[in-house]
Amino acid sequence: MSVTAAQGFLASGVAAGIKESGDPDLALVVNRGPSRAAAGVFTSNRVQAAPVRWSRRVVAGRRVAAVVLNSGGANACTGPDGAADTRAAAERTARAVGADPDEVAVCSTGLIGVRLPMDRLLPGIDSAAGALSPDGGGDAAAAIKTTDSVHKTAAVTRSGWTVGGMAKGAGMLAPGLATMLVVLTTDADADARLLDSALRAAVRTTFDRVDSDGCMSTNDTVLLLASGASGTAPGPAEFADAVHAVCLDLARQLVADAEGASKEIEVAVVGAASEEDAVAVGRSVARNNLLKCALHGEDPNWGRVLSAIGTTDAVFDPDRLDVAINGVWVCRDGAPGEPREKADLSGRRITLTVDLRSGDASAVLWTNDLTAEYVHENSAYSS
Amino acid sequence: MSVTAAQGFLASGVAAGIKESGDPDLALVVNRGPSRAAAGVFTSNRVQAAPVRWSRRVVAGRRVAAVVLNSGGANACTGPDGAADTRAAAERTARAVGADPDEVAVCSTGLIGVRLPMDRLLPGIDSAAGALSPDGGGDAAAAIKTTDSVHKTAAVTRSGWTVGGMAKGAGMLAPGLATMLVVLTTDADADARLLDSALRAAVRTTFDRVDSDGCMSTNDTVLLLASGASGTAPGPAEFADAVHAVCLDLARQLVADAEGASKEIEVAVVGAASEEDAVAVGRSVARNNLLKCALHGEDPNWGRVLSAIGTTDAVFDPDRLDVAINGVWVCRDGAPGEPREKADLSGRRITLTVDLRSGDASAVLWTNDLTAEYVHENSAYSS
Numbered sequence: 001m002s003v004t005a006a007q008g009f010l011a012s013g014v015a016a017g018i019k020e021s022g023d024p025d026l027a028l029v030v031n032r033g034p035s036r037a038a039a040g041v042f043t044s045n046r047v048q049a050a051p052v053r054w055s056r057r058v059v060a061g062r063r064v065a066a067v068v069l070n071s072g073g074a075n076a077c078t079g080p081d082g083a084a085d086t087r088a089a090a091e092r093t094a095r096a097v098g099a100d101p102d103e104v105a106v107c108s109t110g111l112i113g114v115r116l117p118m119d120r121l122l123p124g125i126d127s128a129a130g131a132l133s134p135d136g137g138g139d140a141a142a143a144i145k146t147t148d149s150v151h152k153t154a155a156v157t158r159s160g161w162t163v164g165g166m167a168k169g170a171g172m173l174a175p176g177l178a179t180m181l182v183v184l185t186t187d188a189d190a191d192a193r194l195l196d197s198a199l200r201a202a203v204r205t206t207f208d209r210v211d212s213d214g215c216m217s218t219n220d221t222v223l224l225l226a227s228g229a230s231g232t233a234p235g236p237a238e239f240a241d242a243v244h245a246v247c248l249d250l251a252r253q254l255v256a257d258a259e260g261a262s263k264e265i266e267v268a269v270v271g272a273a274s275e276e277d278a279v280a281v282g283r284s285v286a287r288n289n290l291l292k293c294a295l296h297g298e299d300p301n302w303g304r305v306l307s308a309i310g311t312t313d314a315v316f317d318p319d320r321l322d323v324a325i326n327g328v329w330v331c332r333d334g335a336p337g338e339p340r341e342k343a344d345l346s347g348r349r350i351t352l353t354v355d356l357r358s359g360d361a362s363a364v365l366w367t368n369d370l371t372a373e374y375v376h377e378n379s380a381y382s383s
Numbered sequence: 384m385s386v387t388a389a390q391g392f393l394a395s396g397v398a399a400g401i402k403e404s405g406d407p408d409l410a411l412v413v414n415r416g417p418s419r420a421a422a423g424v425f426t427s428n429r430v431q432a433a434p435v436r437w438s439r440r441v442v443a444g445r446r447v448a449a450v451v452l453n454s455g456g457a458n459a460c461t462g463p464d465g466a467a468d469t470r471a472a473a474e475r476t477a478r479a480v481g482a483d484p485d486e487v488a489v490c491s492t493g494l495i496g497v498r499l500p501m502d503r504l505l506p507g508i509d510s511a512a513g514a515l516s517p518d519g520g521g522d523a524a525a526a527i528k529t530t531d532s533v534h535k536t537a538a539v540t541r542s543g544w545t546v547g548g549m550a551k552g553a554g555m556l557a558p559g560l561a562t563m564l565v566v567l568t569t570d571a572d573a574d575a576r577l578l579d580s581a582l583r584a585a586v587r588t589t590f591d592r593v594d595s596d597g598c599m600s601t602n603d604t605v606l607l608l609a610s611g612a613s614g615t616a617p618g619p620a621e622f623a624d625a626v627h628a629v630c631l632d633l634a635r636q637l638v639a640d641a642e643g644a645s646k647e648i649e650v651a652v653v654g655a656a657s658e659e660d661a662v663a664v665g666r667s668v669a670r671n672n673l674l675k676c677a678l679h680g681e682d683p684n685w686g687r688v689l690s691a692i693g694t695t696d697a698v699f700d701p702d703r704l705d706v707a708i709n710g711v712w713v714c715r716d717g718a719p720g721e722p723r724e725k726a727d728l729s730g731r732r733i734t735l736t737v738d739l740r741s742g743d744a745s746a747v748l749w750t751n752d753l754t755a756e757y758v759h760e761n762s763a764y765s766s
Contacts (some may be wrong), residue, residue: 045693045694046693046701047689047690048693049531060509070712074686076689076690076719077714077719079716112686112689112690112721113686113689113714115719182408212673213671213673214671216685217523218691220691287597288597289596289753290761293761296762297762297763301495302460303457303459303494304495305493306430306496307428307599308598309429309430310429311428319432333462334462335461336497336498371758374676374758375676375754375755375757378673378676378680379673379676379677380680
């Protein structure tokens with residue numbers, strides 16, 4: 001149920017003293033092979049953290065022997081000094097686990113704009129290397145938490161091979177990757193090209209469709225590492241399906257644990273002229289603060305859905321829009337439909353369905369409500 | 384200091400019983416001429432309320448004799464019945480004040496997706512017509528309030544002529560018009576073409592640059608009516624300047640009274656390659672929920688400014704971005720600058736300055752912080 005579910009992987013998580021709280025803050029994931037094939041996708045934010053710039057180059061080489069991850073600091077917007085810090089972390093990890101620094105990916109998460117305490121981080125890497133274990137996936141997942149209340153892991157096993165993974169992310173959760181760190185591992189025998197295509201396809205309809213708070217991080221990273229240790233080479237479709245299942249599981253866990261949220265909201269857009277239209281409408285609805293407040297108050301205020309749809313360029317006729325809340329079609333033909341009181345919003349999960357009645361394309365996005373707790377969590381201290 | 388500051392205008396505001404609270408909810412503004420030249424700009428939301436659709440046609444005729452405005456209901460997403468209600472309001476107003484229905488503009492604000500109580504609204508029009516007065520501008524401004532805590536009026540007087548106005552708007556305050564109703568009046572002798580060019584120029588850099596909560600309304604309307612009663616025909620530049628001054632005054636009043644806000648935030652983007660770039664960056668910063676929470680907590684978290692800039696297509700180099708908070712350059716070259724502790728955010732007004740260092744263009748946007756009170760106000764009841 002984690003990055004060590006697949007054969008060939010070791011992991012660990014330790015408290016290196018990066019976080020003032022003394023909580024675990026440093027994780028290692030090591031691929032013992034025989035293969036070291038890898039793929040990765042990164043934030044589309046143009047302001048990118050030093051570890052993202054570094055790991056992008058590593059993944060371009062198509063091989064990753066180890067990943068070192070820290071919470072307690074994003075190492076973003078830290079200039080040339082921050083880049084040197086990332087390189088030092090990769091080099092220390094390479095020495096500690098017996099790898100080439102150019103095959104060590106680095107991930108950091110936490111406050112933007114401050115240097116990492118390297119005097120504690122580097123010795124922490126040595127401690128983590130000493131703690132590596134085939135059962136260390138849970139410890140690794142715990143060490144990358146920031147404002148996450150629980151650690152997130154997932155795995156699926158198919159005929160003789162496994163895909164597993166871990167994720168962190170609770171705020172700055174938005175598109176072009178949902179803001180987070182994710183490491184996926186598999187013991188399938190799969191080359192970097194297959195890993196890349198399966199990963200991109202899965203991310204596109206899972207993490208990329210999470211939009212908890214509209215805020216895109218500088219540090220988003222999703223890595224997929226293959227050890228080949230199962231000796232089994234799955235077909236591309238079967239493999240892509242397994243990767244998608246693990247990504248979807250982790251994406252839903254991110255939405256379930258979003259900062260301050262009291263509702264998990266699925267926005268299903270159907271009847272769109274194109275998938276792009278469906279995503280654009282879903283994104284606009286998912287980002288509408290007024291709607292997110294209304295759903296927090298369990299108020300089926302569908303007018304706010306229509307006002308959000310109306311800001312997009314998607315193909316639709318304003319007088320032929322239908323909207324359902326938890327299955328009750330409260331808006332028909334852009335006007336009142338069934339009584340809004342029929343929609344019961346008392347549960348934690350809410351489904352909004354928007355029918356654009358303009359085609360056959362569709363998309364699903366996931367978001368959260370906007371709460372006083374979200375405001376408190378993001379105003380009371382720097383994160 | 385209102386829509387009756389200029390000669391030739393009468394106004395009134397009454398309680399017609401549209402609002403359950405019994406507060407004033409219906410306003411009239413009547414132009415007694417000699418001119419009835421007018422211009423208007425409307426929401427760019429593609430889901431448009433019935434009164435917006437109606438008033439757009441009225442303004443296309445370049446003459447407006449009267450404006451009837453109601454709070455307590457937006458008459459948006461109400462289908463053909465809602466359109467008939469708007470027409471009935473215009474016709475009743477025309478009869479009551481002696482005008483052509485095609486020269487009566489209609490504005491509505493309140494909850495989306497419910498019909499207006501026409502049995503109370505239509506008699507209210509008769510009452511308002513009976514109350515018309517050259518001193519009625521304040522009453523009219525009070526009657527269009529929804530969640531506004533104060534009514535908003537402004538006026539400037541130049542050599543022999545005046546531009547005055549009123550505005551409402553506290554939530555759904557966002558671009559492509561800031562969400563609101565605004566009526567401006569002038570006794571200058573100005574034809575519809577001059578009114579239109581002055582109004583569009585003023586709105587572009589005032590109301591359109593307010594982005595309190597990223598939510599664009601279905602009902603935004605800004606009207607400018609000229610009576611010509613002063614007998615003075617100002618030059619185009621002088622007239623545009625006066626219209627701009629009144630619009631800016633009202634726009635700042637909207638930001639000052641935004642729902643639940645505790646901070647008024649000015650986002651000044653300089654050094655941009657184009658004005659479009661400056662606006663895009665300013666808008667992205669103004670809409671970043673995490674940053675708005677941080678500023679609410681008086682935390683100079685400039686990393687959230689950079690992460691917002693990074694989501695835009697504007698021309699910039701991530702390693703050459705400078706950011707100042709209240710004049711303290713906390714970020715230089717995309718990395719830490721002066722100590723963030725130096726920035727004092729304890730006052731109600733905060734200025735963020737972003738230097739893209741890519742050209743000479745600039746833009747200023749106005750927004751608010753994100754507060755628990757905003758969440759409460761927009762989740763506790765339908766609005």
